[in-house]
Amino acid sequence: MGEEAPEFRVKSVTLESKGCLQNAIDIGDKAYVVGRSDDDPKSSITIKILDKLTQTWVVPTVLGTHPTLTSSHSAIPVNCERILIIEKGVPLNDSIWFLEVDTPFVKQQSKLKGTEVVAWSKGVIGEGQKPVVISGPSGVGKGTLIAKLMKEYPSKFGFSVSHTTRSPREKEIDGVHYHFTERSKMEEEISEGKFLEFAHVHGNVYGTSIEAVESVTDEGKRCILDIDVQGARSVRASSLEAIFIFVCPPSFEELEKRLRARGTETEEQIQKRLRNARAELDQSNSPGLFDHLLVNDDLEVFYENLKKLLSLDDDHEDSNDSSIKDGKATACYSILSKTNSEILLQSENNEAEKGTTNLLSLDLSLSGGAPGRTRGLKIFSVN
């Protein structure tokens, strides 16, 4: 595992750096060197780990989308699980990143791969609304319901576009209804940790990529996932907090009728889907899995019930006046100090420009978040 020291120079093993091309962050017996090569500052961010006991270097597997490159950053350990990295010269919204070095997600991935793993997670100011997971047997009306919701509220809801190895139906568009993909490519991406969940359904692989969910939430929309019961179970076990709804048919006969009337499957496929439907209906009552069971008998009644259910769960705005809600202005902050509960960020602009503040406090009561994003950050102006 050990290898020679990296080409770039480690300036010092410090807890904090004022902003430079690379810095080393001490956590326990390891130093994490985060930076860019001195020779080529435009190269992508490199991560190397120095085991201080054995004096060996390891290049870890790096998961997740990394920060957009800027010339400089500052870094500090938040706790023994993550390092906070502040990028400079980009909007505040894009400047806060976490490098997960020992979170449960990283531990799990490291075990799976048998290598040292670290993962990028973008810090997002404020909470998005909880995603909505919709499950139910094939032909029950999930797609019809979701299409109705998206048509009525195009700016409020966004669909998590799953990956699948099944062939497209006549009216399905790649990238809109599904990302249609090859099994080998999908399996490779699953092993790279890009999927929140995946399952084998009706003889094909289906999966939700982390980006599919997070890109919807990034747009400020509430994410809707149409996934099977196995997928719902995996999401339940993940760190993504969601609302889980199971859609039941009024009767098994009606389900069969709808599936046949849709006319998109062969007889063999219909039989397979009906067999699976019985198992899914059995599992809908698993304790702690679904929050709500809704029957789709009359479509309009069913749709109104769903709307009622979703409006009950609106998030509340943070009422604190000094909280920063709009981080679009270009920012140049460096890390000034850290206590157990907050990190102070200082502006490096000579005079406080319009829209930027001299001193910011970043609340560290992090609630976790899904891999890829650390949501719910609270930032307050101090002066």
Ligand SMILES: Nc1nc2c(ncn2[C@@H]2O[C@H](COP(=O)(O)OP(=O)(O)O)[C@@H](O)[C@H]2O)c(=O)[nH]1
């Ligand atoms: N676990 C999981 N299931 C999915 C995903 N996308 C779709 N499914 C489920 O796969 C099943 C088959 O979907 P599809 O082939 O579109 O057929 P349909 O349900 O009859 O319209 C349905 O139960 C979907 O909810 C996914 O990303 N993950």
Ligand SMILES: Nc1ncnc2c1ncn2[C@@H]1O[C@H](COP(=O)(O)OP(=O)(O)O)[C@@H](O)[C@H]1O
């Ligand atoms: N409440 C309903 N009453 C009668 N037919 C329905 C109802 N909801 C959906 N359908 C029809 O049932 C078929 C299956 O619906 P679909 O949305 O494709 O199901 P799923 O996405 O759950 O597989 C479609 O032809 C749809 O028009």
